[in-house]
Amino acid sequence: MTPDLLQVMSEPGGATATAAPPDLSDADLRKLYRVMVLTRLLDERAIKLQRQGRIGFYVPAEGQEASHVGSAFALGADDWVYPSYRDPGIALLRGVPVVEMMHQCYANAADNTRGRQMPVHYSFKKANLVSISSPIATQIIQATGTAMAMKIRKDPRVVMTWFGDGATSANDFHTGLNFAGVFASPCVFVCENNGWAISVPLEGQTASASIAVKAEAYGMPGVRVDGNDVLAVYAAAKQAVARARAGHGPTLIESVTFRIGAHSSSDDASRYRDPALCEAWKKKDPIDRFKRYLTQKKLLSAKDDEAVHKSCADELQSAIEAAEKMGPPAVSTLFDDVFAQRTAQLDAQHEALKDALQRGVVSKGHHGEFPL
Amino acid sequence: MTPDLLQVMSEPGGATATAAPPDLSDADLRKLYRVMVLTRLLDERAIKLQRQGRIGFYVPAEGQEASHVGSAFALGADDWVYPSYRDPGIALLRGVPVVEMMHQCYANAADNTRGRQMPVHYSFKKANLVSISSPIATQIIQATGTAMAMKIRKDPRVVMTWFGDGATSANDFHTGLNFAGVFASPCVFVCENNGWAISVPLEGQTASASIAVKAEAYGMPGVRVDGNDVLAVYAAAKQAVARARAGHGPTLIESVTFRIGAHSSSDDASRYRDPALCEAWKKKDPIDRFKRYLTQKKLLSAKDDEAVHKSCADELQSAIEAAEKMGPPAVSTLFDDVFAQRTAQLDAQHEALKDALQRGVVSKGHHGEFPL
Amino acid sequence: MAVMTLWEAVNDALKTEMRRDDRVVVLGEDVGVKGGVFGCTGGLWKEFGGDRVIDTPLAESGIIGAAIGMALYGLVPVPEIQFGDFIYPAFDQIVSEAAKMRYRSGGEYTCPMTIRTPIGGGIRGGHYHSQSPETYFTHTPGLKVVVPSSPSEAKGLLLSSIRDPDPVLFMEPKLIYRTLKEEVPAGDYTVPLGQARIAREGRHVTLIAWGSMVSICQKAAEQCAQDDIECEIVDCRTLVPLDEATILESVKKTGRAVVVYEAPRTSGFGGEISAILAERAIEWLEAPIVRVTGFDTPFPYALESLYMPEPGRIREAVLKVWNF
Amino acid sequence: MAVMTLWEAVNDALKTEMRRDDRVVVLGEDVGVKGGVFGCTGGLWKEFGGDRVIDTPLAESGIIGAAIGMALYGLVPVPEIQFGDFIYPAFDQIVSEAAKMRYRSGGEYTCPMTIRTPIGGGIRGGHYHSQSPETYFTHTPGLKVVVPSSPSEAKGLLLSSIRDPDPVLFMEPKLIYRTLKEEVPAGDYTVPLGQARIAREGRHVTLIAWGSMVSICQKAAEQCAQDDIECEIVDCRTLVPLDEATILESVKKTGRAVVVYEAPRTSGFGGEISAILAERAIEWLEAPIVRVTGFDTPFPYALESLYMPEPGRIREAVLKVWNF
């Protein structure tokens, strides 16, 4: 049966609280707010950079900041995260400097993933944030596997993974939740139900009454939460994390939200989605809502807010400037990391390419474009 | 929520009816009984043939006759069926002569599938019975596809597919039921939950309270029925078929039964399963149970029963004799049916093989073993 | 004749066949209202409706599995996999089921369907929007594999594929979706499967390629012509069934062969072509058979332009076999 | 040294490594209580318990996906796919994820795991219990592919595979699971990956094979010896990384090559070997490179013995290149 929608922050003429506010310190609340703002500003800058052709691609997260930042906030630094491509706030929350994310988006010589994937496909081992890939849902069963390993090793840590509503139709959603149920793995599954999979609305994705109800098929609790209510998302995640850590197994959280922007920089949502829908959801903006809450609680003055925005903007500005400065990765990186050690075949292919580049026989434009 | 177990045939000290008997004519009831008996005898003979090395492999269906015969009985002759490898009674019920099934098991020159698959992987187009393959669950989404096609073409027919409890963990179970839910396809999904997937018991397959409950994840009704109660299975299937035909979409039926024999002729169940479990389930034998019911209802005398067994045994005997008489398929069949027309490559490969066989250069044992 | 890009030619072919045969249905992710991420199915949903142009849930195995069930029933499905890189979840349904259905059922059940999917690099798509997975399917008996090299080729080959009685992988080189324009015959127009095409005549060296690599070979051939080396280009068109005769004839004429493909070098389909030549034309060969290919690495992002075969590397190979 | 069959050697290798390294876990369908359908994991569950020998639900993509998550964490998983024919549901996790993890994460995350699966025909398994899918994985950068040809080879190569820092497909030829017996070194014993083996020395013709085809080649070589044709047999052992040097050296010596594999002919890995020879040894070749392979059909049932390469067909090929 579909559970009721969990809400914490009542809204005049909007949401009405069904759950008590989680006990978070003022510092925690301010941190949450800042990360959400930074995520939003990163989005705005990155979309511009993409339009200017400075970076090749981008995936907007606007409207889903509470959904992924709020849930990730329930984790400890040692826990593992398997985000989707629409969750930049998770890396930010876990202390990854914006500049490192910018290097990845620029796919430059300073990119820790060596310029090998499209923008937003981050990997930050120091944050236990596992490499993000494009294929939908593949991270779900991997997250379960890591959680199985933790249980086998009696490691008290837990795993959280994020994915969209479309991902629930994929094979790896099914195996991921089924394995987690069978092995009672310490894993929290967060479905960011933003109503759309590119152009396909939720009703084209599943006939079930909700995403949360799917949890029953795997013998785990399913929770439904207002994904634009950062405190509600946090509260639900905190409970699921506690449950997992206590050895009681996995939870599926359906975070009901909305994708304000296009699917990606390659998409034009107006071709399939009524703009009025966006306007309606913009009124439920998770950052505005949290801001109203903090203001009410006297935790955020207009001046504070300005300061937060300014410091985030500055951080972004210097990150972008740093990323702009870097050149492309070296040609030799093309052949590294296929295996721990290069094979004879890869060495030969590298030598041949280097030689061709040095002799300038590959078509113009390439020659000298990349450091060897 | 898990529905109650549907039962029709009360048993002294056993099952107690929760549903009324379906209205079936005496002729129908006798037909059901005969097909179940024939299925059982086929099983017994085939297992012996396999032990004697007359056929290469077999998959016993003992104990599951009511489960697949009863459900299939709810269909019309024009409806489509996608059985699993453990459902020989479906072909028999739909009028396929035993001899044709024997030819397939012998993979001989008269096998309508031309000796290309292991025994029990039947295909009978005239019975709208789709080719059975070994990969688990692949037929489920195909059944949905056929049902989608029927709906698109406004064809009043429906599709039924059968699979095991282990199959519910497979990818194609998830997509099959999800697509059927989204497109409200006229498809009935029958999970024959026999408690085991080779050596893995149900609790190693899923943590859900039942298989039936999984229907909710796809927005369709889930029914749970005593799979050893042929009338209960029929009643549940009849309702699901009517629902599908009326345009109300798919149903998932969990038929709770037990695999009395080994998984297959290659398996030794005693290595992982307590024989006592078998003994307990043998007491619930679906054929004995139906026989008691028919006897009570004065529809089956000891003499009738003897006659049924005799005619089935005779039918089997002559089928086996006929199958024994046939030689192997011709060498040329090796290269047919890859495509509608042979490619130049296949022609060349055929010519080379034929030539080598004619010159007797391929190792002894082959030469002359197969007709060209 | 109208001038079209490759994606427009695909769209035109789909409309042509859907008008001609009401058993043809299109299904896939975002193929309906949105018209596909590359526009190939644009306008179909409007014209033919949701029954025949179906937006599916996000599951490639579901798309292909459902298409198989439709084909068995008698429809003619044209499923789309949004990117060739995402065909792997459907690998089991394609390889275990579609490819073997006719054989295992003794010809009783067949899967006439055409799986369309964009392949190849050149659009800065990185690992997962750039791969060329055609070889996997050429190693799977029961599947036909078609890769068009131009807009008119795409239309003619797609119509033949949809009408073919067997499952076809129709792989569209996205590098030339928009960049290549040419006149495309209006209405019904087919190019038969199983016949290669001489894309350029020449006496000295045979270049063997398919898809987007054919135009790259054209550029290389022009460069070589300046050194008075006349390259002949064989456009395979269909990898399965492969037109070995045309390839052999050209190589026996020139005595020199360079095979070009974009996929990783090891076990790429071009290796099969080398093997065929080494088995059936070795007496005619006056030089090694050289392959110009992608590298044995995942498809990169920043260094994409170095990964893909380009005229310079092909010219190098031509000079090598010519001066051997 | 104890005499073992191949499946016993695999079992011995697993026990050896699981005793040595407690990070090693085995997972798959029926690998625990039952000990695997071929017995390869027999006794492990009893000795190492359910935490390290895991019976999984019926989902190959789940088995491999979970194994990836375990490997990323730091365990050393050895997932089993019950039959090579059932590896396709896991194709996406293997090809899109395991193979690319190191590369796409800039070396931050790696997947050291060994996927064990039985392959090949000869047990009357028909379509779905007989296939040889190794080629698919050789065309996927980031994967190593190992196919042992005997019990001691199996033990040594399996131990090296499990200790390898990258994902390995370890494909066990079930034709020789029980039929081949030999002495196998006790305890720790490794055979390095990437080194081919001269399984038989000879001057006249080089036979190149792997897995169960090596013993078939041995039989053919004995027949040829009666006609005074001395065959050299190269057992590739690992297809990726391939030991090209050993193959080239042998072929340059004999000037004649026959490549033998069981998979369908078109695009089989043996074609890659032909292509390498045609590119790097053509000056030494005195005859065509002939392939003896399975046919371009699904794997049959009744006619299995005709489908598989056998000594007679190999001898024919040897005579052809010898008398060329």
Ligand SMILES: Cc1ncc(C[n+]2csc(CCOP(=O)(O)OP(=O)(O)O)c2C)c(N)n1
């Ligand atoms: C296996 C696979 N199929 C298709 C795609 C193309 N694709 C990228 S995102 C997307 C929609 C995902 O929707 P959802 O899961 O709801 O996540 P959202 O984008 O809404 O956050 C699709 C179809 C893909 N990346 N992977």
Ligand SMILES: Cc1ncc(C[n+]2csc(CCOP(=O)(O)OP(=O)(O)O)c2C)c(N)n1
């Ligand atoms: C994809 C796939 N994986 C593994 C197997 C091997 N296998 C054959 S039957 C079986 C168990 C099936 O159990 P269930 O679905 O419950 O059906 P049952 O045999 O009990 O009728 C397995 C694992 C297979 N045939 N296909």
Ligand SMILES: [Mg+2]
């Ligand atoms: Mg979404």
Ligand SMILES: [Mg+2]
């Ligand atoms: Mg079962």
